[in-house]
Structures are given as structure tokens and as C-alpha cells.
Amino acid sequence: MLRIFFISLSDSVQNGYFMSDSLQQRLFQELEALPLIDPHTHINPHAAASKSLADIMGYHYYTELAHSAGLAKGKIEEPGISPKEKVGRLVPKLSALENTAQYAWLIEICREFFGFDDDRITSENWEGLYDQADKVLAQPDWEQQILKKSGLEQVYLTNDFDDPLEGFDTSLYVPCLRTDDLVFHLTKSEVRERLAKVTNRDLGSIEDLQAAIRDLFTHFTKNGARACAISLPPDFSPTLVPSGTVAPYWSQLGRGEKLNEAEAAQLSQFVFWQLAENCVVFELPFDLMIGVNRRVYENGVFQGQDLYDKRTSLIQYRDLFNSFPQVTFPISVLTSTSNQELVSYSWIFPNVIANGHWWYSNTPPYIEQDCRTRLTAIPQTKYVGYYSDMYKLEFALPKFRMYRRILAKVLAQEFVEDRGWSEKRAVELGHLILRGNVETIFGR
Numbered sequence: 001m002l003r004i005f006f007i008s009l010s011d012s013v014q015n016g017y018f019m020s021d022s023l024q025q026r027l028f029q030e031l032e033a034l035p036l037i038d039p040h041t042h043i044n045p046h047a048a049a050s051k052s053l054a055d056i057m058g059y060h061y062y063t064e065l066a067h068s069a070g071l072a073k074g075k076i077e078e079p080g081i082s083p084k085e086k087v088g089r090l091v092p093k094l095s096a097l098e099n100t101a102q103y104a105w106l107i108e109i110c111r112e113f114f115g116f117d118d119d120r121i122t123s124e125n126w127e128g129l130y131d132q133a134d135k136v137l138a139q140p141d142w143e144q145q146i147l148k149k150s151g152l153e154q155v156y157l158t159n160d161f162d163d164p165l166e167g168f169d170t171s172l173y174v175p176c177l178r179t180d181d182l183v184f185h186l187t188k189s190e191v192r193e194r195l196a197k198v199t200n201r202d203l204g205s206i207e208d209l210q211a212a213i214r215d216l217f218t219h220f221t222k223n224g225a226r227a228c229a230i231s232l233p234p235d236f237s238p239t240l241v242p243s244g245t246v247a248p249y250w251s252q253l254g255r256g257e258k259l260n261e262a263e264a265a266q267l268s269q270f271v272f273w274q275l276a277e278n279c280v281v282f283e284l285p286f287d288l289m290i291g292v293n294r295r296v297y298e299n300g301v302f303q304g305q306d307l308y309d310k311r312t313s314l315i316q317y318r319d320l321f322n323s324f325p326q327v328t329f330p331i332s333v334l335t336s337t338s339n340q341e342l343v344s345y346s347w348i349f350p351n352v353i354a355n356g357h358w359w360y361s362n363t364p365p366y367i368e369q370d371c372r373t374r375l376t377a378i379p380q381t382k383y384v385g386y387y388s389d390m391y392k393l394e395f396a397l398p399k400f401r402m403y404r405r406i407l408a409k410v411l412a413q414e415f416v417e418d419r420g421w422s423e424k425r426a427v428e429l430g431h432l433i434l435r436g437n438v439e440t441i442f443g444r
Contacts, residue, residue: 023416023423027374028408030427037154037438038396039330040176040229040287040356040387045157045168049143050392053082053133056109057090059391061102064304070095073301084130091126105398112149112397140347141337143393147172150396156226156387156442161216161338165223176287176355177216183230187253187264204254206247210274217278226442227330228279230272233294234309237316240323241270276324285328285442290314291338291360295375295398307358308334314345321349328441330355330384339370346378353441354378356387357403375410384441385433407433 023263052055061074068436071093076086097103110116114133139145156174159165160180165175180201185191198219199212199273217228249263259267268380279286291312297305314331321329330353333342338360345352354374357367388396413428 004297006205013313020412023411024405024408026423026432027411027416028424030406030423031408031430031434032401032417033151034431034434035151035153035243036396036400037156037435037442038152038388039156039227039384039442040332041155042158042389042391043155044174044391045155045173048155048173048393050133050137050394051144052083052137053130054086055392056133056394057106060301062090062097062106063301065100066090066093067091067301067304072209073299076301080382084325086288087126087130091121091123093339094121098262101235101402105395105402108398108401111395113146115392137365146393146396150400152393152396152417155393155396158229159220159225160193165220169291170224174181175220176230177220177284179230179275182216183268183275184214184233186267186271187259188328189253189256189383194220198334200268206243209250209404210243210269211281213271213274214281217282217284221282221284227285227287228275230275231289231292234270234291235311236268236272237319238272238276239269240273240319241266243270246270267336276320276327279327280324282362283331285353286324287330287332287355288317288334290317291334292359308338312338312339314338314341321345321352325351327351330441332356332358334358334360336361336366336369339373340433343373343377346374346379346382353382353384353437355384356389358389361401362389364406367403368410371410372414376414380429380432381437381440383433384437404430404434 014243016061026259030255047427048180049348067073067076071089075089081089083256094103094106106121107119110121110129110133114129114136116129116132121129133320136142154174156170158178159175163175182195186195192203195201195212197214201208201215203209203212207361239372246263249259252263254260276286278284291308291310292306296303296307313332316330326346328351331342331345332355333339339354342352342354357370361367361370361393371385385407386400390396390399411430415421415426417428
């Protein structure tokens with residue numbers, strides 16, 4: 001009898017496993033068929049697709065991980081190095097990265113787009129892969145092919161404030177006003193000169209600065225912009241600073257004088273508040289990416305120097321959230337502890353949205369944990385499931401596929417198995433998280 005019990009238990013566990021696995025796969029296939037809107041990328045619409053394997057392996061994830069694994073920065077960033085030579089230098093370090101999610105993206109790209117059959121990129125096979133990638137990427141319609149294969153209907157950009165927004169289809173590549181320079185670098189004469197040039201204004205007074213910011217919003221919204229966005233350091237606290245307070249500081253800058261740290265901080269707060277006020281007027285979401293410390297690793301490779309800071313708290317943004325109930329704030333954070341705080345703010349504040357799985361939180365264990373907490377704690381209309389943050393179009397497929405696998409798992413376990421939802425209802429929730437909320441929050 002004891003033996004029979006063990007067999008029965010084993011069969012039950014096994015059958016349960018296969019049932020769960022099959023359920024997840026069915027849900028994944030339904031989610032995989034959904035055309036996507038990617039609400040945050042760094043795509044250059046004039047060169048959206050890769051030109052060589054070096055564009056793909058030059059993504060900062062691979063250069064910073066290879067550097068972390070022992071490849072000298074000078075080997076990666078040597079001036080004049082050819083694309084093929086750069087890939088050749090990175091390849092020997094790939095063996096140290098095979099455990100990472102980023103390596104999985106790379107293998108999936110090579111299999112899906114270049115017909116790569118091996119499970120590893122090695123010193124023996126990389127040159128053939130490189131040459132095959134060259135042939136594929138040289139096709140004149142490759143950009144259209146990859147958009148179709150990845151199921152991308154719209155790609156949101158990250159545009160400098162002085163981007164003319166010309167020469168590309170803004171209904172496909174949707175502009176977004178990125179405002180880091182305006183908030184944190186107006187003390188630099190070159191940034192003020194750029195602002196004066198693009199708005200065709202004399203920026204002599206604080207009123208001129210306010211008008212110039214309004215001009216930027218007019219320009220961007222006329223060209224189909226769907227959001228204003230900014231990346232914020234952990235010590236920033238938005239608050240209202242009267243124009244009369246910063247007017248003397250602005251005059252000092254106009255005379256070529258420097259501001260002290262406190263004065264520069266108040267100018268940043270003033271400009272940030274102006275952005276929020278214009279988001280009210282122009283009905284744009286204000287996309288906040290919170291908690292990045294820049295240049296922590298000063299000798300790191302390009303884009304491999306910045307790290308999160310767990311001292312960040314959303315309590316620093318309470319004045320903002322309370323003062324602008326009309327503005328939707330999609331919030332990205334970098335840690336699971338910050339995610340728990342973000343969930344609580346999204347729980348309470350109608351205008352706070354949990355947005356994507358950003359940067360150092362963009363690996364499966366963190367995504368799964370954060371996805372579960374969001375889906376089981378906040379209104380389903382307040383979670384934008386994923387954005388790729390990509391620089392080249394080829395990364396949309398593996399990144400979104402990774403997220404959809406995790407989303408299918410969470411939907412299967414938390415909703416179908418635990419709560420008894422139908423598969424159809426779970427898929428509907430998945431569609432809302434993947435796309436519906438993007439359309440509602442950012443507009444189509």
C-alpha cells in the first residue's frame with residue numbers, strides 16, 4: 001500500500017506539472033500572437049535596424065558584461081577598431097556569459113534571424129555567423145522584415161529636446177520628449193544655446209525660459225509625441241520653486257556666472273515643475289525613471305558606469321503626485337524593494353502607474369516577482385507590462401518573448417490554477433497588460 005501511495009503521488013505531481021506546463025504554453029502562444037506597441041526605446045528612426053553583428057553585440061549589456069568578466073575597456077573601445085574585430089574580441093568572453101539572460105537574447109536573435117543552429121557562439125563558429133548576419137542585415141527591406149517578424153506596430157522613441165523630428169514616419173516611430181538636459185544641464189552654456197536655437201528665442205529672462213519650454217511641447221505634440229520622459233537621480237525631490245526665486249539665478253547664467261550647488265538644484269526643480277505643468281496643458285503622460293546614480297564605475301565601458309541606489313524613495317515625489325492629479329505618471333524603478341513601494345503608490349494614487357521592468361530589474365527572477373506583486377495588488381489598468389529599452393530593432397523579439405513567457409507563467413499559476421479563471425479571461429488580462437494599457441495611458 002505504501003508503494004502504491006508513492007506511485008500515485010508521483011503520477012499526480014507529474015500530471016500536475018505537465019498540466020501547468022501545457023497551460024503556460026497555450027497562454028504564451030496567445031500572448032505571442034498579439035501585435036505590440038513598444039512604449040520606451042532608444043531607437044534611432046534613421047537607422048533602426050542593425051548593420052552588422054557588431055551593432056547587436058555592441059549593446060551595452062554585452063560590452064559591460066564582457067568587461068566585468070575581464071576584457072579590458074581599451075580592447076572594447078579602441079579607436080578605429082573594425083566592427084568584425086570588435087566582435088572577435090568579445091567572443092572569447094561569451095563563455096563566461098552563457099548563464100545570463102542577455103546571452104539568451106543573443107542566441108535567440110541569431111537563431112531567429114540568421115539561421116544559427118548551434119547553442120553557443122564560439123571561436124570556431126563566430127565568423128560564419130558574422131558573415132551570415134551581414135548577408136541578412138544587408139537586405140534593403142530588413143527593417144520592414146524585422147518589424148513584421150517581431151510584431152511591432154509602433155515604437156516609441158527617446159528624442160532630445162532639439163530633435164527636428166523629420167525624415168521618419170512619426171506614426172510608426174512615435175516621438176517622446178526626453179528632458180534630462182533641460183532639468184539637469186541648463187547650467188551649461190551649450191545646452192542653453194541649443195534651447196535658444198531650436199525655439200528661436202532670446203532666453204534673457206525666466207519668462208523666456210518658460211515660453212521656450214512651452215514651444216518644445218508644441219513642437220513635439222504637433223509631431224505626434226505621446227509622452228514627456230526623464231531619468232532621475234536618487235537625491236532629486238520635485239517641488240514648486242517660484243519663478244521669482246530662480247530669476248536671479250537665470251540672470252547669473254546669462255552673465256556667464258556659475259551657480260552654486262543649491263542654486264542649481266532649485267533651477268532644476270523649477271524646470272521640472274514647468275514640465276509637469278506643460279504635461280497638464282498638452283495632456284501628456286510624464287514618464288519617470290527613478291533612481292539612477294551616474295558614473296558610479298568611472299572606468300566602466302560606455303553606458304556601463306551607472307548603478308541604482310536603494311536609498312531612493314517615492315516619498316520624494318509626493319508633492320508632485322498630489323499637485324498634478326491630471327497628469328499620469330508611468331514610473332520605472334530599478335529594484336524589487338522599490339517595486340514594492342511603487343506597488344503601494346499605484347495602489348493609492350490614481351495617477352501613478354507601474355511601468356515596465358527596467359534595466360537591472362530586467363532579468364527573469366526579478367520580472368517574475370515584480371509582475372506577480374503588481375498583478376495581484378493594483379488595478380489591472382495600472383500596469384504597463386513591458387518595454388524593450390532597445391537601441392536596435394532586433395532586440396524587441398527576444399526581450400518581449402522573455403516577458404511574455406513570464407507573464408504566461410504568472411497568469412497560469414495565479415489566475416487559472418489558483419483562482420479558477422478561464423484561459424480566455426487570463427489571456428484578456430495578458431492583452432491588457434501587454435498592449436491595452438499602453439494605448440489607454442499613452443494614446444494611440
